[in-house]
Amino acid sequence: MSALLRNPLKNARGLGAAREGTGHFIAQRLTAIALAPLSIWFLVAAVGLVDGGYAESRVFLAQPWNAVLMAAFVIALFHHARLGLEVVIEDYIHQRALELALKVAVKFIAALAVIASLLAIVRIALGA
Amino acid sequence: MTARASRRQRPLSPFMIGPYYRPQLTSMMSISHRISGVLLSLGALLVAAWLIAVASGPEAYSGFASFANSLPGQLLAAALVVAIVYHWLNGLRHLAWDLGVGLEIPKAYASGWTVVVATVLISALLLWLLLSGGAR
Secondary structure, eight states: OHHHHSOHHHHHHTOTTTSOSHHHHHHHHHHHHHHHHHHHHHHHHHHHHTTTHHHHHHHHHHSHHHHHHHHHHHHHHHHHHHHHHHHHHHHHOOOHHHHHHHHHHHHHHHHHHHHHHHHHHHHHHTTO | OHHHHHHHTSOOGGGOBTTTBOOOHHHHHHHHHHHHHHHHHHHHHHHHHHHHHHHHOHHHHHHHHHHHHSHHHHHHHHHHHHHHHHHHHHHHHHHHHHTTOSOSHHHHHHHHHHHHHHHHHHHHHHHHHHHHHSOO
């Protein structure tokens, strides 16, 4: 009955009562799917590099494909981490001001970490 | 007034586990997924620190390496290995649930125990590989 009263556009948009959240949900899953293979690639690389020291890490990251995959890894990683931490903060911090402050801090730290990581990868890949 | 006061003292969701509520595998794995995720966020910052150190030169790298090789660094690395293995495997379980697969209670328990056992085995293998490779 209530389905008859609902405008079909509401179902098509799929935004729910809060008009947001679906995008967050989808992005969390998409980044998870991206990280599933990328994190295995990263772990294999990390196990291989643990002995090598500075020079080997540098040579590894200077390879174009490794630079591309590392960039994809850090972008997906910090996006996924940010989304997850936001949900954790929303669920357990019940003081509105603190909740907002923590969420803003998480967003800014994640953004800075991605920018710094990408700049580092570009510097290594271009041999600067 | 008195009704409101008694209402305030009722145990709330996260604090019911233990005295009022017997924990199950499924709920414990759910909170472990979150805890491992929060820990891995810290690990993500270490990935960024490693990249910045490699880009900045040998001196910055040796600073990062000396932390990584210290006892706190090694313990953190070991915890991160267990966390990534668990979060990865349990994340697959969550993705399957999002597709509507394995939601029945017996299946959720079976996949849960599979993740727990696989986490122990794969973490042990990875830690052994890291220790045998990176022994200094």
